[in-house]
Amino acid sequence: xxxxxxxxxxxxxxxxxxxxxxxxxxxxxxxxxxxxxxxxxxxxxxxxxxxxxxxxxxxxxxxxxxxxxxxxxxxxxxxxxxxxxxxxxxxxxxxxxxxxxxxxxxxxxxxxxxxxxxxxxxxxxxxxxxxxxxxxxxxxxxxxxxxxxxxxxxxxxxxxxxxxxxxxxxxxxxxxxxxxxxxxxxxxxxxxxxxxxxxxxxxxxxxxxxxxxxxxxxxxxxxxxxxxxxxxxxxxxxxxxxxxxxxxxxxxxxxxxxxxxxxxxxxxxxxxxxxxxxxxxxxxxxxxxxxxxxxxxxxxxxxxxxxxxxxx
Amino acid sequence: xxxxxxxxxxxxxxxxxxxxxxxxxxxxxxxxxxxxxxxxxxxxxxxxxxxxxxxxxxxxxxxxxxxxxxxxxxxxxxxxxxxxxxxxxxxxxxxxxxxxxxxxxxxxxxxxxxxxxxxxxxxxxxxxxxxxxxxxxxxxxxxxxxxxxxxxxxxxxxxxxxxxxxxxxxxxxxxxxxxxxxxxxxxxxxxxxxxxxxxxxxxxxxxxxxxxxxxxxxxxxxxxxxxxxxxxxxxxxxxxxxxxxxxxxxxxxxxxxxxxxxxxxxxxxxxxxx
Numbered sequence: 001x002x003x004x005x006x007x008x009x010x011x012x013x014x015x016x017x018x019x020x021x022x023x024x025x026x027x028x029x030x031x032x033x034x035x036x037x038x039x040x041x042x043x044x045x046x047x048x049x050x051x052x053x054x055x056x057x058x059x060x061x062x063x064x065x066x067x068x069x070x071x072x073x074x075x076x077x078x079x080x081x082x083x084x085x086x087x088x089x090x091x092x093x094x095x096x097x098x099x100x101x102x103x104x105x106x107x108x109x110x111x112x113x114x115x116x117x118x119x120x121x122x123x124x125x126x127x128x129x130x131x132x133x134x135x136x137x138x139x140x141x142x143x144x145x146x147x148x149x150x151x152x153x154x155x156x157x158x159x160x161x162x163x164x165x166x167x168x169x170x171x172x173x174x175x176x177x178x179x180x181x182x183x184x185x186x187x188x189x190x191x192x193x194x195x196x197x198x199x200x201x202x203x204x205x206x207x208x209x210x211x212x213x214x215x216x217x218x219x220x221x222x223x224x225x226x227x228x229x230x231x232x233x234x235x236x237x238x239x240x241x242x243x244x245x246x247x248x249x250x251x252x253x254x255x256x257x258x259x260x261x262x263x264x265x266x267x268x269x270x271x272x273x274x275x276x277x278x279x280x281x282x283x284x285x286x287x288x289x290x291x292x293x294x295x296x297x298x299x300x301x302x303x304x305x306x307x308x309x310x311x312x
Numbered sequence: 313x314x315x316x317x318x319x320x321x322x323x324x325x326x327x328x329x330x331x332x333x334x335x336x337x338x339x340x341x342x343x344x345x346x347x348x349x350x351x352x353x354x355x356x357x358x359x360x361x362x363x364x365x366x367x368x369x370x371x372x373x374x375x376x377x378x379x380x381x382x383x384x385x386x387x388x389x390x391x392x393x394x395x396x397x398x399x400x401x402x403x404x405x406x407x408x409x410x411x412x413x414x415x416x417x418x419x420x421x422x423x424x425x426x427x428x429x430x431x432x433x434x435x436x437x438x439x440x441x442x443x444x445x446x447x448x449x450x451x452x453x454x455x456x457x458x459x460x461x462x463x464x465x466x467x468x469x470x471x472x473x474x475x476x477x478x479x480x481x482x483x484x485x486x487x488x489x490x491x492x493x494x495x496x497x498x499x500x501x502x503x504x505x506x507x508x509x510x511x512x513x514x515x516x517x518x519x520x521x522x523x524x525x526x527x528x529x530x531x532x533x534x535x536x537x538x539x540x541x542x543x544x545x546x547x548x549x550x551x552x553x554x555x556x557x558x559x560x561x562x563x564x565x566x567x568x569x570x571x572x573x574x575x576x577x578x579x580x581x582x583x584x585x586x
Contacts, residue, residue, distance in 0.1 A: 021549075028546035028569070031313045044549075052564050055583065057540050059550040064359035066542065070549045073564055217359045245359070268543035269354065269363060271409070272316055 001285050002292035003278070005039070005259050007237050008160035008185030010122050012039035012094060015260035015293055016250070016277050019241055020045060020098035020124060020164070021070065022264030025084040027091075032271045036092030037278075039260055043080065045100040045126045048110055050076045060197050060206035065216030065243070066265060067195050069209030072100060072129060072136075077110045081117040089119035096122045096162070099153070100129065100136060107139075108152050115157040123159050125149060128166035128191035129213075140166040140191075143178045150182035160185035162239060165230075167219075168194050172226045173233035180234045188239040188262065189230060190223045216265040217243040224256050231257025231298045245269070247280020257298040314545070315340045319408040321400050322373060322382055327464050331432070332398050334406070335373045335384040341410045342380030345369045347418070347440035348536055348573045351410030352544040353385060355396040365393045366541045366551075368435035368513070368572070369411060383408070386435040386464075412544050413572050416511055416534055418443050423507040425451040427474075428495055428522050430514025431462065436536050438468060440511060445472045452477060454495050456518070460485025492521040499529040509534070512576070516584070523576035533576035537567050544568045554583040 003014040018026070020042040026035055035041060053073025060067050075083065080097070088095050097114045101107035107125065114120050127140035127149055139145035140163075150163050163179045165172055167190035176187045192213025197206040205211070223242020230238055240258025244250050245266040253261045266273055281293060290296060319336035326332045341351060352364035367385035375381040389398045400406060416436070419425055425444045427437045437453060444451045452475035457463050459482045469476060477494050478486025487494055491514075502508060510533035512522040519535050526533035542548035545568065552564035553571065555578050562580045565571070 022547055024546045024549075032316075032545065052562070053549065053552070055554070056550070056552055058552070059540055059542050059548065061361060061363055064362060066363060068542075068548070068550065073549050073552070216362055265362070268548055270316075270407075271543070271545055271547075 001282055002294070003281065004292075005294050007122065007162070007239070007260060010160050012260060014039045014278055015254065015281075016274055017042060017096070017239065017260055017262045018267060019262035019264035020126065022267050025080065025088075026093055026095070027084055027087050029271060030087070030091055033274055035088065038093070038274055040094040040096050040121060041088070042096045042124055042262065043084070043098050044074050045072045045098045045129065046074055046077045046080050046110055046114070047072065047100045047102070048077060048106050050074065050079065055208045057207050059212075062195075062197060062214065062216070063218060065214055065218035067197055067207060067212040067214050068192070069207050069212035071209065077113045081113065085117055085119050094121050095119055096124050098124045098126050098164070100126045101149075104149060104152055107149050108156055111153045112156050115159055120159060122185075123153065123157060123161050124188055125153060125161065125163040128164050137166055137168065140175070141169055143174060146175050146178045147182045150179050150184050154183035162186045162188050164188035164191055166191045167222065167226055173229045176230040176234045176238075180236050184236060186237040186239060186259070187230065187234070188241065190219070190226055190242045193219055193222070215243065217245050219243050220249060224252055227253055227258050228256040228300065245273075247277050247284065250277055250281060251284055251296070254293065254296050255298070255300045257300070259294070259297050314410050314412050316407065316409045317341060318405045319382065321402050321404050321406060323402060324400050326398070328461060330389045331462070331464065332387055332389070333370065333384050334387060334397055334400060335371075335382055336406055336408050337382045338408050339379075339381055341408065342372050342383050345372065345383060345411035345439070346415035347443050348414070348416035348436045349411040350413050350544070350572055351383060351385065351408050352412065352541075353397070354407040355393070355400055355404070361393045361396070363542055364407065364409065364544065366538070366544055366568075366572075368536065369439060370435045371438050383410075386432060388432040409544060413568055414570065416440050416536070416573050418447055419449055419507075419509040421448050421450070423449065423509055425449050426454060426495070426498070426508055426510050427451065428454045428491060428510060428512040428514070430456050430491060430518040431458070433512075433514030433518070433536075434464065436513050437511070438465065441469055441472050441474050445474070451475070454491050456480065456491030456514075458482065490521070491518065492525055495522065496525050499525060499531060504530075510576075512536070513538075520581040520584070523579065523581060527577050534573050535576045535579070536572045537574060537579075538572070539567050541568055554580040556580060
């Protein structure tokens with residue numbers, strides 16, 4: 001049974017990836033998860049400099065989901081290279097770095113720093129964080145902005161470049177196409193859905209940033225649809241995510257068109273989820289007599305269903 | 313190293329229509345837990361509620377031969393998750409991940425230990441009281457609640473020979489008012505040469521007042537903070553507390569990793585309570 005998948009020049013041992021912002025810098029989880037068993041981990045978003053992020057409260061739970069506005073608190077690219085990357089390498093983790101910027105130049109500079117470091121496998125470009133005032137989603141909500149960031153970073157790195165797309169647009173597939181035309185090796189989708197929760201007793205927003213990004217099982221069907229639409233539009237691999245909490249959910253994204261999947265919110269609930277996901281995917285391959293998980297990618301059968309099947 | 317246990321409920325003891333003590337069968341967690349550490353708990357496998365909730369380890373539950381069998385948590389019913397925990401029956405299973413976080417640092421004689429608890433903030437002090445008494449430390453519990461019927465486990469602390477100083481907002485037991493008032497009188501009366509360590513847990517207003525009072529009398533104070541927490545392992549960055557930075561200003565630390573026990577004089581209380 002072959003669980004490996006290819007993302008551009010990068011081969012992952014399995015399609016299970018810890019999503020950015022949901023796994024710290026990876027080292028926090030080293031006691032509970034053997035990091036080398038994951039397909040990859042994606043670091044928390046990295047700017048050039050350290051950031052403190054928003055005041056608490058930063059999250060609020062919602063039906064089958066959660067809203068967050070952390071504000072990209074982080075240690076910055078250089079401290080990541082010095083303080084986190086050596087341990088991640090020693091533990092055998094495949095590390096994708098999540099690169100942020102408030103300007104085009106910052107994306108380029110952070111990408112350059114991380115490309116020069118030993119132990120970085122790929123660059124995920126965060127052009128979709130809904131929770132910061134400058135940069136991020138401004139690039140991700142403009143086709144030209146998406147194209148410009150991807151092509152600028154493309155020029156300064158040999159690593160696979162994977163822009164992470166926002167679902168807060170009318171036609172996410174057009175953004176996947178802009179990324180592909182700019183030289184992206186893959187796309188990650190979806191980031192969180194911009195949302196809001198209000199305490200009606202106090203009439204105050206439940207999180208300090210007023211609005212935040214919705215994640216968790218509640219968003220999964222929308223994310224699956226967006227992965228499916230992008231699969232119809234681009235040829236580059238898709239890293240699919242949005243509310244995955246079981247092997248069944250992961251397989252749904254893969255069948256819709258994702259080559260690999262990222263898991264975020266469910267890792268908060270169950271940090272031991274990774275082995276369960278791998279086992280469940282293995283069982284599925286056995287049960288369906290499929291030799292390789294890569295053979296399942298985009299295999300959703302959308303032909304018109306015959307009447308006999310519907311009525312049975 | 314934290315472990316995740318699908319823990320059988322040994323006992324669910326209601327203390328009032330809001331408070332209950334839930335004893336969970338989790339020997340590995342019980343054997344490893346230190347006073348002030350916490351567990352991440354979730355009742356039921358559904359997505360609503362989705363996330364676990366943090367609880368201080370309240371008691372170490374022991375079997376007939378005295379071996380650690382599990383931990384209990386002190387829960388106050390305030391939302392869907394704590395409602396589920398309140399209604400849980402013996403034999404049901406509850407997900408319990410722990411022990412997590414940094415514990416209290418116990419003092420040694422001749423220092424005294426004064427624990428300051430507000431409401432459900434009593435939770436970390438049962439095990440701390442036992443640890444302090446085992447070291448021969450003279451200890452007091454300053455314990456405030458809305459009313460006398462919500463001051464729990466008084467006999468437990470009396471049995472450990474812990475002095476009790478009680479306040480209630482309605483005056484139904486102990487002194488009427490907030491717990492910081494008798495605490496401040498005792499601090500004012502204590503000679504500067506007589507060492508005392510304060511330990512505090514409770515609502516943020518009470519914690520800030522206790523911290524401010526401790527600083528006024530130049531006494532060290534360890535607080536156990538309660539923040540909205542997503543994961544308990546450092547992954548989500550939701551449970552941050554603003555702490556004094558060496559370079560001036562503040563930086564956000566994750567209370568799940570750096571806390572929940574933090575040095576009171578290092579927290580920027582105005583930022584924290586904003």
